[in-house]
Each structure stands twice: as C-alpha cells, then as structure tokens.
Amino acid sequence: xxxxxxxxxxxxxxxxxxxxxxxxxxxxxxxxxxxxxxxxxxxxxxxxxxxxxxxxxxxxxxxxxxxxxxxxxxxxxxxxxxxxxxxxxxxxxxxxxxxxxxxxxxxxxxxxxxxxxxxxxxxxxxxxxxxxxxxxxxxxxxxxxxxxxxxxxxxxxxxxxxxxxxxxxxxxxxxxxxxxxxxxxxxxxxxxxxxxxxxxxxxxxxxxxxxxxxxxxxxxxxxxxxxxxxxxxxxxxxxxxxxxxxxxxxxxxxxxxxxxxxxxxxxxxxxxxxxxxxxxxxxxxxxxxxxx
Numbered sequence: 001x002x003x004x005x006x007x008x009x010x011x012x013x014x015x016x017x018x019x020x021x022x023x024x025x026x027x028x029x030x031x032x033x034x035x036x037x038x039x040x041x042x043x044x045x046x047x048x049x050x051x052x053x054x055x056x057x058x059x060x061x062x063x064x065x066x067x068x069x070x071x072x073x074x075x076x077x078x079x080x081x082x083x084x085x086x087x088x089x090x091x092x093x094x095x096x097x098x099x100x101x102x103x104x105x106x107x108x109x110x111x112x113x114x115x116x117x118x119x120x121x122x123x124x125x126x127x128x129x130x131x132x133x134x135x136x137x138x139x140x141x142x143x144x145x146x147x148x149x150x151x152x153x154x155x156x157x158x159x160x161x162x163x164x165x166x167x168x169x170x171x172x173x174x175x176x177x178x179x180x181x182x183x184x185x186x187x188x189x190x191x192x193x194x195x196x197x198x199x200x201x202x203x204x205x206x207x208x209x210x211x212x213x214x215x216x217x218x219x220x221x222x223x224x225x226x227x228x229x230x231x232x233x234x235x236x237x238x239x240x241x242x243x244x245x246x247x248x249x250x251x252x253x254x255x256x257x258x259x260x261x262x263x264x265x266x267x268x269x270x271x272x273x274x275x276x277x278x279x280x281x282x283x284x285x286x287x288x289x290x291x292x
Contacts, residue, residue: 005199007072008192010053018065021091024074029063031056034126034288035098038064039089041108041133042206043171044193044271045071048107051277057285060103065092067110069205071196080208082109082217086116093124100124103287104232105280107131107273109209118232127287130236131280132272134249136226137256146246153244154210161207165197180241180269189274226256233259233290237283239268239275 007015013030028046030053038049046053046064056062068076068088078084093102104125106114111133118128119136153174156164164170171194176184185193197203234257238247252262263283268275 005195008047008050010047010050013053018092018095020095021088022077023068023088023092025068025088025092026066026072027063027092027096028053028065029061030054031059031061033059033061034103035101036060036062036103036105036284036288037089037093037098038062038105039107039110039114040064040067040070041106041110042070042209043165043174043197044108045196047071047189047192048271048273049105051273052281052284057281057288060284060288063096063098065089067113067205069201069208071202075201075205076208079212080205081212082113083116086113086120089113090117090121090124098124101126103284104128105131105284106133108133108270112136115230118230118234119226119228122230122232125232127233127235127290128230129280129283129287130234130250132238132242132245132270134245135234135236135255135257135260136221137254138249138251139254140222140225142248142251142254146249149244149246154214157207158210158214161210162200162203165203165206166200169194171197175271178243178270180239180267180275183267183269183275185271185274228256230255230257230260232257233287234261235283235287236260236262237272237276237280238262238264239270239272240264240266241268242270244270 013028016027018025040048045066049064052062066073111130115136175190
C-alpha cells in the first residue's frame with residue numbers, strides 16, 4: 001500500500017479535476033488572460049512549472065495539467081501511445097473551452113506530444129515553445145548517431161520500470177546525473193518528483209510511455225517518417241549539456257516548419273525549466289507578445 005502523496009504547495013494557484021476522454025485530469029492554473037498550456041515530461045509532473053504558476057506573467061493564464069497517469073491525474077485507458085495522449089489533451093482543451101489562440105509549452109515528452117497536437121490541429125494554437133525535445137523530422141542518420149543516449153536508460157524503464165521507480169533511488173540519481181554542473185535541483189524538489197513515482201499507477205504510466213515508444217512508435221516512424229509541415233510558430237530552448245536528447249535532433253535546417261528557431265543554452269542540461277526558469281519565463285512572454 002502506497003501512502004497518498006500530498007500535492008506540492010504552490011502559492012495562489014487554482015486546482016481542479018476535469019474529465020476528458022476517459023481521463024480524470026488534475027489541472028493547476030494561475031493568472032488571467034492569454035491561455036498558456038504547459039505540458040511536462042518524465043519523470044516529473046505539473047510542479048515543473050511552479051515558478052510560472054506562482055508568479056504568472058501579466059496577461060497570461062498558465063494552465064499546467066498532469067498528463068494521463070502522471071502526477072495526480074487518473075490513469076489513461078490506453079498504453080500511452082503519444083497520439084492517444086495528444087487526443088486526451090486536445091479533449092481536455094475542449095472541456096476547458098480552449099478552442100483557439102492557445103500558447104503551447106512542452107518539455108520532454110510534453111514536447112513530443114505538443115508536436116502531435118500542433119500537427120493535427122494547428123488552428124487552435126498561437127505559438128509553440130519546445131523545451132529540450134527533438135522535433136519529429138530528425139533525419140535517420142542523426143537519430144542513429146545518438147541512439148546510444150536512448151539505449152542508456154529507455155529499455156530499462158520500458159522493461160523493469162515499475163519496480164525500478166517504486167523501490168529504488170534510481171530517479172534521485174537520474175536527476176543529479178542529468179543536470180549541468182551547478183545546475184541541479186535541491187533535494188526537496190527531487191523528492192517531490194521522485195516520490196510520486198512510488199505510486200503504481202504513475203510508475204506504470206511511465207513504463208508504458210517508454211515501452212510503447214520503443215516497441216511501436218520508433219518502428220512506425222522508420223516505416224513512415226513524418227512529412228507534415230507545421231504552420232504554427234515554433235521556438236525551441238535547448239540546454240546544450242543535455243545527456244538524454246542531443247540538440248542536433250532539433251536542428252532548424254531539418255525542421256519542416258514555416259517559422260522555427262532554435263536557441264541553445266550553454267551550461268544547461270535536460271531539465272531546463274528547473275535550471276533556467278527565468279529564461280523559460282522570458283521566452284513565454286516573448287512568444288505571447290511576438291506571435292500576434
């Protein structure tokens with residue numbers, strides 16, 4: 001039996017549960033104005049956007065859901081195929097009345113899912129800020145050169161991810177290993193993230209995330225590479241010291257997008273929202289004013 005973890009405190013936020021497409025989403029939001037939907041990755045949850053939520057930029061409504069099975073959202077009625085999760089989040093937007101003019105932010109798997117969303121329903125989005133995630137058009141040769149990064153940990157999560165996350169200190173180690181020198185999270189923050197994965201539902205969601213990716217989505221992308229073009233303006237912030245995802249997988253010259261710009265951040269690792277919250281905040285504000 002796993003003790004129920006208390007939702008971490010963030011001042012002045014509004015919390016709710018929203019039912020959409022069979023998922024009971026836990027949604028945290030703050031501020032008023034331009035809807036800004038912020039999607040997290042693994043091994044995290046909405047708390048990654050705590051700085052934006054605690055002090056939302058003027059004129060912005062920051063909306064940070066826990067993805068299906070993660071954080072305090074209910075489990076997904078599927079095995080975490082990314083197109084299914086994109087459908088879940090689009091249904092959440094429907095339920096919340098977010099039908100147009102939405103700024104989208106996505107880190108890690110949230111960034112991967114965000115790409116599926118803007119490819120499918122671009123008319124709903126005003127702009128997309130991607131944080132340390134490859135774009136869907138990375139050439140096979142570039143992917144092959146950096147496949148060792150994925151193989152270093154993804155098969156482990158896909159196979160024994162449930163006991164690994166629930167019963168070991170693997171996640172605590174990973175947060176330290178993935179951070180740039182001097183840029184790691186404090187111990188309390190690491191515990192807030194890692195302890196949530198002691199819950200079997202959350203651990204299973206993470207395992208399904210990687211199992212589906214390795215066994216189904218990678219083979220499918222090899223057989224049928226992405227050829228659709230994104231019309232939504234895309235801005236990418238990428239910690240250059242990322243040991244999990246290489247910045248060449250987000251190169252501007254291979255992106256099929258009408259308006260795409262990549263900014264590399266020196267001295268920053270994979271967890272850029274935690275390491276450089278002020279830079280992420282500035283880029284969100286820039287997108288809100290620049291994507292008119």
